[in-house]
Amino acid sequence: MRFVGPRPCAKTRRVPIPLAQLSYLDLLRGFVAVGRRMSITLAAKDLHLTQSAVSRQVLALEERVGTLLLERGYRSIALTPAGEKLFRVADDVIGQLQEVLGDIGASAAAQPVRLTASIGVTGLWLVPRLKNFQQLRPGVDLRISAHNGVLDLRREGIDLAIRYTAPALAAEGSTRLFGHSIAPVAHPSLGLRRLSSAQALSACSLLAYDDSTYPWLQWSDWLISVGWGPATPRSVQHFNQYDQVIQAAADGQGVALGRLELIQPLLDEGRLEQVGPTRPSHASDHAYWLVRADEHPREDVRVVADWLEAEARACRVTTDR
Numbered sequence: 369m370r371f372v373g374p375r376p377c378a379k380t381r382r383v384p385i386p387l388a389q390l391s392y393l394d395l396l397r398g399f400v401a402v403g404r405r406m407s408i409t410l411a412a413k414d415l416h417l418t419q420s421a422v423s424r425q426v427l428a429l430e431e432r433v434g435t436l437l438l439e440r441g442y443r444s445i446a447l448t449p450a451g452e453k454l455f456r457v458a459d460d461v462i463g464q465l466q467e468v469l470g471d472i473g474a475s476a477a478a479q480p481v482r483l484t485a486s487i488g489v490t491g492l493w494l495v496p497r498l499k500n501f502q503q504l505r506p507g508v509d510l511r512i513s514a515h516n517g518v519l520d521l522r523r524e525g526i527d528l529a530i531r532y533t534a535p536a537l538a539a540e541g542s543t544r545l546f547g548h549s550i551a552p553v554a555h556p557s558l559g560l561r562r563l564s565s566a567q568a569l570s571a572c573s574l575l576a577y578d579d580s581t582y583p584w585l586q587w588s589d590w591l592i593s594v595g596w597g598p599a600t601p602r603s604v605q606h607f608n609q610y611d612q613v614i615q616a617a618a619d620g621q622g623v624a625l626g627r628l629e630l631i632q633p634l635l636d637e638g639r640l641e642q643v644g645p646t647r648p649s650h651a652s653d654h655a656y657w658l659v660r661a662d663e664h665p666r667e668d669v670r671v672v673a674d675w676l677e678a679e680a681r682a683c684r685v686t687t688d689r
Contacts, residue, residue: 384679392432396458398425399437399651403455406445409685450479480509484521485530488610489630489656490514492529496633497679504675510667527669529659530676538657543673545680546629547655550590552644553626553635554615560623563644566591566599575613578606582654583612593647614640629656629683656680 401411402422412419430437437451447455485494490512501510512524521529528546531538538544552558554572563569574587583589592597605622607613614631617624618639626640634640658676667671 377414382546392429395425395432397430397462397569398422399451400458400462402426402438402445403447403451403459408445413672479668480511481528482511482513482515482526483528483530483672484515484519484524486516486524486532487514488614489530489532489610492614492630493636493683501672501675508671510672520657527661527665528673528676529661531620531657532654533569533657534654542657542659542665543677545656545658545676546684548627548629549646550584550625551628551642551646552590552623553614553631553640554623554643555618555620555627556638556641558623558643559618560643563623566596569599569601569623572601573603573605574601575616575622575624576604576606577610577613577625578608579610585627587625590647594645619620632683 381456397410398415398417398421401414402408405411405679408419408426412422412537415422423489426438433450433454435450436448437454439446441478456537463570472570483494491514494512498510498512501508507615521527535544552563558572560568560572563572575585577585579585587604588598591597603622606615607616610627613624615627616622616635617626618634623643626635626642627648628635628642631640637644658673658680660673662669
């Protein structure tokens with residue numbers, strides 16, 4: 369036997385208004401601010417508006433929805449039943465928007481700082497200093513791209529670059545970091561002590577940078593500059609990357625022309641030692657420059673730039689001493 373009774377009443381279906389009619393979303397912000405504080409004065413302070421401006425927003429919202437949302441008393445306000453209903457929903461939605469937009473803003477503010485430098489500068493000068501930077505600024509996401517080409521910083525999304533160039537070719541607003549003093553260097557195990565003549569090189573293996581773009585980094589040019597004349601070394605090994613030249617020297621494979629400012633960490637660690645006279649002034653006025661993609665960079669970029677300049681100053685002091 370089946371019981372037949374009255375059918376349950378169907379739940380009233382909510383009919384949302386068209387999106388085009390949601391023209392009063394900004395008014396909701398004022399209403400929610402008032403509802404959170406239960407004070408037009410405090411809501412006005414939160415919104416950086418005048419009390420009269422907030423009052424007009426609530427009145428305009430009431431006019432739009434066609435009912436009172438606030439009961440206004442002497443120095444007091446309260447939500448009407450309709451106002452309470454609207455506030456619960458609007459406060460929740462606006463709160464979610466605040467959280468989402470806050471997360472998005474935080475992610476944008478924490479974007480990494482991108483720095484590019486040549487392969488040699490990256491390996492010899494930057495990498496040995498990164499541990500110190502991470503300890504000083506653990507919250508900065510610094511990403512380094514080792515590249516020998518000249519990149520368009522803005523197009524590639526790069527914030528900073530260290531470039532080796534002449535003053536006339538340095539980008540406007542660039543900062544000179546340091547020049548370079550050139551001297552023969554070798555691993556202490558070779559026992560060369562101090563070379564004093566071209567003849568002393570006859571028993572040595574020379575490590576040469578195979579790039580004629582920079583003649584002042586060639587052995588023939590250096591020999592002439594110190595007045596030694598030609599030399600006949602035991603052998604010559606050629607490399608197309610400068611960091612390879614220095615790595616071979618640090619491995620005890622021969623004598624290299626060291627850019628003292630770049631290889632200072634290796635000299636400090638005793639992996640290399642200077643074994644010949646320094647040529648602090650030479651035909652080239654090239655130096656290492658810090659280039660900024662933006663004249664007014666964001667805070668993290670400025671922090672990295674300041675750190676690079678401080679490291680460069682310390683490098684100059686050490687080399688001069």
